[in-house]
Amino acid sequence: MGPVTGMTPDKNIETPGAEKVAGLSPLDTMGSLPEEVGADRPKASAVDCAPADEELTNLNWLHESTNLLNNFSLGSEGLAANNPLYDIEGDSSPIGCRNPEKTSASSKPPYSFSLLIYMAIEHSTNKCLPVKEIYSWILDRFPYFATAPTGWKNSVRHNLSLNKCFRKVERSHGKVNGKGSLWCVDPEYKPNLVQALKKQPFSAALALYTLPASPSSASPLSLSSATKPTRGQSVKDSDIDAATAMMLLNSSIKQEPLDYEKPQPLKVVLPKKRNYTSAFKHCTSLTLQENDSTVINIDPKEDHNYSASGTDSQRCESRSSVSSLSSVDEVYEFIPKNSRAGSDGSEGFHSEDETDIDYEEDALGDSGYASQPCVNSTGKDLHSKKLRKESCQDIDEELKEAAGSLLHLAGIRTCLDSLLKTAKAQSQKHRK
DNA sequence: CGCATCATAAACAGCT
C-alpha cells in the first residue's frame, strides 16, 4: 500500500473548502440514505473511552462489552471527537490505536479505495452494498471525502469495476432500493484484502472492529482458534493477525439489516472484470464456496491488475498458507455452528449447505479449538484422552498468545492472570 | 529505469 499512505499530499492541501457543493452532494442527494445507514449502525453514543481502557486489560472485555464495542466501531453520526472510529483520523485514540500519520478528518485516509470498499462491504450486514452505501460508509468513516473533490466516487466505482476483489451481484427482488447492483467482496480475493489490511496500521483493523453480538462467537475459544492457522503452526504469525482475526470475526457480525441487506438469494454476476488484480495468477483455479458452485478461473493472462495486496507470491501465500485469518469464512471454520446461526452474512458467497460433516472433518477443524468439543466424548482409550488434554494445554497457550497479541496491539498491558483465568475456565468448560 | 500499484480524470453507454 505504499502509494496509499503518501499519496498526493499536495492535493490534500488543494482540497476545496467544506462549502464545496459537489463534495457535499453525496449526503445531499442520497435522499433517505443517511437514515438507512443509520439503521445499519447503532447510533453512536459518546463512547466513554476510559472504561474501555480498563476493560481492555481483560479479555472478557472482548465479548462482554458489547455495547461499548458496538459504539466503538459502529458509530458514525459525526462524532469524530468521541467515536474511536474517527480516531483513525485523529489522535485521541483511547487504546493506542493512533494513526502514525495523525491524519485529520480533513486529510486523506491512509487506505486505498480497495480497502475502503472492502471495509465498507465487510461492515455491512449482508456483506453486500450498493455503491451508494459504500459512498455513505466511506463518508461516515472518513469525513475527508465530504469535502473532497467528487472524483473519489468515480474512483470508488472504478475500483469496484476493475478490482477483481469486488463482485457485482444482482438484487434478487428487483431494484427496490434504487438503481445499481450490490457489490460484494469476492471470497476468492478476500485474502488479498486481508493481507493488505494487515499491512495497514493497527487502526485499520480497529476501523472494522465491532464486537460480535453473540459472546460465544468472540469467546476466547473462537479467538484462539481463529488465530491458530493449523496444527503445528505457530500463532505467532503476527500480532496483526490477531487483530485481523478479531476484525474478521467481527465483520461477520450482523446488525439490523437494511432492506437490501436482508437475506436474499444473490445472483453473482459472472463473468466480470478483466484487468486489475492478478491475484493468484500463479495459482490454479479455485472453486468458490458459492451456492451455485461457481468456479472462478484466474486467468494467468490477467496480469496488469489492481490488487489489494502485494506481490503475486504474497497472494498465493495468502491463499494457501495464510489460512489463519485470511477470510471471515475461514475464521468461521472455527466457530461452532450454533454460534453462526445468528449470523446471516455472506449469503451471496458462502455456502449455506455446509454440512456438519464438512465442518467437523475440515482439516482446519482438526486442529481448531472449536472442533474439539464436537469430538464424541466416548474417548475410547487413554491415548485420546491424553491427546485431548494436551490439546487443552495447547489451547491455553494459544489463548495466552492470542490475547497477548491483541492486547499488545491495543497498546495495553496485558493482564495475564485474568486472561489465564478466563482461558482456563473456558478450557475447563470445554473439557467438560 | 522498469514495473507494479494506485489515484484521478474522463468518456461513454445503459438504466432509472
Added chain:
DNA sequence: AAGCTGTTTATGATGC
C-alpha cells in the same frame, strides 16, 4: 432530460 451506475481508457504519482 438529468442523474446515477458501471465500464473502459488514459495518465501521472509513488514505491520497490
